[in-house]
Amino acid sequence: MDPTTGASVDRVVEGPTPKHAQLREILRRSVERELPPGSPIPSERELAERYDVSRLTVRSAIGKLVEEGLLSRVRGKGTFTASRRMELQLYLMSFTDDMRRRGLSPTTEVVGTTMEVPPGPTATALRLDEGEPAYRLRRLRRADGVPLAVERGWYHPRRVPGLFDLDLTESLYAHLAAGYDLRLDHAWQTVWAESADKETASLLGIRTGSPLLVFRRVSSARGEPVEDMTSWYRGDHYQLTMQLDRSTPDSGHLAKHGGTR
Structure with a gap:
C-alpha cells in the first residue's frame, strides 16, 4: 500500500x-x-x-x-x-581500446575539423608560436550505438602534420603511434561537472541541462605537448572512483593523470 x-x-x-x-x-x-x-x-x-x-x-x-x-x-x-555506470579509467588508453576491453563495439563520428588559432590557454599548453594555428578536431564517441562522449580537441600542427588526411573515425592514438611514432606517455588532467549545453545535448541524445562529467587533458610524448582535449561524458553512464590516501600535496597530483580516448 x-x-x-x-x-x-x-x-x-x-x-x-x-x-x-x-x-x-x-x-x-x-x-x-x-x-x-x-x-x-x-x-x-x-x-x-x-x-x-x-x-x-x-x-x-x-x-x-x-x-x-x-x-x-x-x-x-x-x-x-539505465545501464550500470562504467568506471572512467585513470590512465592513458584509447576510447576504442577501452570499449573493446569492456566487450562493447566502439564507433566514432567526426563532427568537425578546422585549422584555426586556438584560445590562449591552449596555445600556451601546446607551446605554439604567437598566432600559430592548430588542428581542431570534434568527434562523437559511441559504444554499441549509444552516444557516450563528445570530444573537442586541439593538436600541435608541427607534431602531427597532415592529421586531417587520416581516418579520424578510427583510434587516434593508434594513428599517432603508427604514423608519427608518437606514443602519449604523460598527461595532466582536470575534471569537473557541467550541465549539457544545447549542442552537446543534441549530439549525446540527452536533454539540455543533463549532468556531464568533463575532462580536460593535455597529453605529451617524450616531453613535447601534442594534444589539448576536452571531453564531455554522459553522467548517467559514467562514474569516477579514486583511491585517496593521506599524502603531501605533490603526491596528490597523481590523481590528475590519465583518462580515456
Whole structure:
C-alpha cells in the first residue's frame, strides 16, 4: 500500500500525492526490482493507458527518473533502464581500446575539423608560436550505438602534420603511434561537472541541462605537448572512483593523470 494515498502500488488514484509522483514511484520500483539494465520500458501511450493518466503525467514521471539516472532516453529508439555506470579509467588508453576491453563495439563520428588559432590557454599548453594555428578536431564517441562522449580537441600542427588526411573515425592514438611514432606517455588532467549545453545535448541524445562529467587533458610524448582535449561524458553512464590516501600535496597530483580516448 502507498502510505500517502492508501492505493495499491500498481495503481494511480486521486489523492493528495500528485499522479506524476505516484507513477514515478511505481516505475522506480519496477526498474529497481524487475527490469535488468538496458531493458526498454513501455511507450508513453502504453503507460498512459495502463495507469489511466495523461501522457503529460507519464512524461513528467519519466523525466524525473531520467534526471535521477534510473532511465535513459535513446533518440529514435525509446526509453530504457539505465545501464550500470562504467568506471572512467585513470590512465592513458584509447576510447576504442577501452570499449573493446569492456566487450562493447566502439564507433566514432567526426563532427568537425578546422585549422584555426586556438584560445590562449591552449596555445600556451601546446607551446605554439604567437598566432600559430592548430588542428581542431570534434568527434562523437559511441559504444554499441549509444552516444557516450563528445570530444573537442586541439593538436600541435608541427607534431602531427597532415592529421586531417587520416581516418579520424578510427583510434587516434593508434594513428599517432603508427604514423608519427608518437606514443602519449604523460598527461595532466582536470575534471569537473557541467550541465549539457544545447549542442552537446543534441549530439549525446540527452536533454539540455543533463549532468556531464568533463575532462580536460593535455597529453605529451617524450616531453613535447601534442594534444589539448576536452571531453564531455554522459553522467548517467559514467562514474569516477579514486583511491585517496593521506599524502603531501605533490603526491596528490597523481590523481590528475590519465583518462580515456
